[in-house]
Amino acid sequence: MFNYDYVIVGAGFAGSVFAERVANLLNKKVLIIEKRNHIGGNAYDEYNEDGILVHKYGPHIFHTNYKEVWDYISQFTEMNIYYHHVLASIDGKYVPIPFNLNTLYELFPESVRIKLEKSLIENYGYGMKVPIFQLMKTENNDLKFLADFIYNRLFLNYTTKQWGMQPDELDEEVTARVPVYISKDNRYFGDKYQGVPKHGYTKMFERMLDNKNIHILLNTDYKEIINQIRYGKLVYTGSIDYFFDYKYGKLPYRSLDFKFETLSVEKFQPVGTVNYPNDYNFTRITEFKHLTGQVHNKTTILKELPKECKNSNDTPYYPILQKRNVDLYMKYKNEAEKFNNVIFIGRLAEYKYYNMDTIVKRVLDIIRNEGM
Structure with missing residues (x-):
């Protein structure tokens, strides 16, 4: 039987920021359980076989009006200032x-x-x-x-x-x-602070979680081992319907298929992202070198093809916010409120779309308000 102060399910922004705060501020022992083979959640990035840094789950630009959040993130990475167009x-x-x-x-x-x-x-x-x-x-x-x-x-x-x-x-x-x-500002986001981690999101998360109090278990469904662990609190960032074994039914999401292409040109398009609202079956093309500032004689683009989230192989990206779905979520939320030692937080656990900065702010506020 293993002992931890906190068990955190999920190594995305919510889980990683929570782990870093309790490990560093409170000197607590933390176990992160992640079903994927990497940390960073949907913000994970990696170098492809051509040596081009790509965002595996679509483009991520960090933008916020919260100085506290920008300063917090900047502890773990130098940020390249980048205004998305x-x-x-x-x-x-x-x-x-x-x-x-x-x-x-x-x-x-x-x-x-x-x-x-x-x-x-x-x-x-x-x-x-x-x-x-x-x-x-x-x-x-x-x-x-x-x-x-x-x-x-x-x-x-x-x-x-x-x-x-x-x-x-x-x-x-x-x-x-x-x-x-009603302006002539062509920036996609109007926030005061905007940028992309200079060495990538994955490196940022690695620094965030580099603490002797934090243990990380990848490629693992938390349900397979949770009964073998003693813990004080569980921080759950996964799908709330899965936590309750879909007792009221599955919450619907939209998913995406990603088509990456590496081209033998330095630049493919004039800006980071071009949307195609009326043509083709994909919604947009992102060219990562615009975002990262990387110099390379080739370029990698990403086409996004939206689809229904049907099975376990489809990643749930976007909660479908319709009344019947929100009503279904509220049934799970009412069940969740019965747990005193479980914190449900994040896009999947709260069936709510979060920008990266807002989930960081939410975690910081939870820790501060609960006096952890």
């Missing part, structure tokens, strides 16, 4: 997204765009972000035309590919993540 392929040309005033200039004749820009600023104010469904409710005929254009050319087909359903079937929390920006 995304273009969308619309009507045969690349235009900036989220849709902003520069996008307006690219897609419309001068007389039209001047009129639309004036209406946007007069009705909403410069620098504001307007969710597409809010814009579609306008009574201004010019803005109604613009809203319909954006919805049909940039939003509708991309959302249908990504989620397998119509936009109005999704929770507003999802649709509000891609607003119209």
